[in-house]
Amino acid sequence: MSDLAFDDMAGTYDATFTNTKVGRALREIVWSRLEQVFRPSQRILELGCGTGEDAVRLASSGVSVVATDPSSRMIQMAHSKARMADCQQRIEFRCVAMEDVGSFADGEVFDGVLSNFGAVNCAQNLQTLIADVADRLSPGAPLLWVVMGRHAPWEWFWYIARGQWRKAWRRLRAGGTPWRGMTISYPTPAQLRSLLRPYFTVTRLAPLGVVLPPSYAAAWLDRSPIAMSILTCLERWAQRSSMLASWSDHFIVEAVRLPP
Numbered sequence: 001m002s003d004l005a006f007d008d009m010a011g012t013y014d015a016t017f018t019n020t021k022v023g024r025a026l027r028e029i030v031w032s033r034l035e036q037v038f039r040p041s042q043r044i045l046e047l048g049c050g051t052g053e054d055a056v057r058l059a060s061s062g063v064s065v066v067a068t069d070p071s072s073r074m075i076q077m078a079h080s081k082a083r084m085a086d087c088q089q090r091i092e093f094r095c096v097a098m099e100d101v102g103s104f105a106d107g108e109v110f111d112g113v114l115s116n117f118g119a120v121n122c123a124q125n126l127q128t129l130i131a132d133v134a135d136r137l138s139p140g141a142p143l144l145w146v147v148m149g150r151h152a153p154w155e156w157f158w159y160i161a162r163g164q165w166r167k168a169w170r171r172l173r174a175g176g177t178p179w180r181g182m183t184i185s186y187p188t189p190a191q192l193r194s195l196l197r198p199y200f201t202v203t204r205l206a207p208l209g210v211v212l213p214p215s216y217a218a219a220w221l222d223r224s225p226i227a228m229s230i231l232t233c234l235e236r237w238a239q240r241s242s243m244l245a246s247w248s249d250h251f252i253v254e255a256v257r258l259p260p
């Protein structure tokens with residue numbers, strides 16, 4: 001079902017998220033980490049590449065990317081973005097779900113794995129995904145995932161102020177939240193760290209979207225460039241606090257593959 005759910009969103013995803021001021025500010029923070037974590041000439045796996053923003057960014061800086069997504073519409077958009085940026089020779093697109101990683105060709109390994117803006121929240125089983133991904137990484141290979149967190153105060157305030165209580169607490173449902181035929185799970189940073197532990201050492205946890213509001217709550221910032229720059233500065237400053245990772249819309253987890 002996820003392919004259908006995201007097929008419907010593919011045409012508007014960049015307008016409603018990627019190219020909003022908040023979307024850009026948050027992605028810039030992620031990009032500053034990508035530059036630190038992945039190196040030119042590495043070949044990395046991206047899970048849930050969406051419209052290809054990160055794949056194109058990495059490929060333009062010399063990293064080869066196997067960019068995967070089960071939504072054929074998302075892959076189409078990513079493909080045309082790569083052609084326009086003239087970096088398609090460094091991106092191999094595969095229209096597959098992350099659940100298919102275990103069935104890639106025998107012996108196929110990657111120098112790192114990326115997943116941005118909540119794609120791994122769509123995983124049917126995070127524990128299985130982590131084991132499958134670990135099998136595809138060489139020891140020392142980096143992992144960078146941006147995951148939707150469980151406790152998101154901005155979301156609480158936004159929906160409570162509108163009397164939408166069920167939406168305000170949607171991330172707290174035991175067993176995940178049904179959404180367009182899928183179940184979305186919202187692990188805390190501590191839960192994800194413990195799922196990663198058998199295969200990875202977590203090297204960094206940081207908040208994303210702790211000061212800046214989610215894009216659906218950010219239209220007012222378009223009218224206030226001063227507020228936007230102040231909140232962006234504070235968001236960058238908050239990157240230093242791993243504690244805030246438990247209280248943000250998304251969080252960034254960075255880890256390194258342990259030797260088997």
Ligand SMILES: C[S@@+](CC[C@H](N)C(=O)[O-])C[C@H]1O[C@@H](n2cnc3c(N)ncnc32)[C@H](O)[C@@H]1O
Nearest residue numbers: 002006048049050071074097098116117119122
């Ligand atoms: C919120 S979007 C994020 C897209 C992109 N990573 C970005 O940074 O803009 C989530 C993406 O996850 C993909 N997705 C959903 N279920 C998935 C699955 N089981 N395996 C891989 N990707 C999935 C969707 O098709 C969608 O493109």
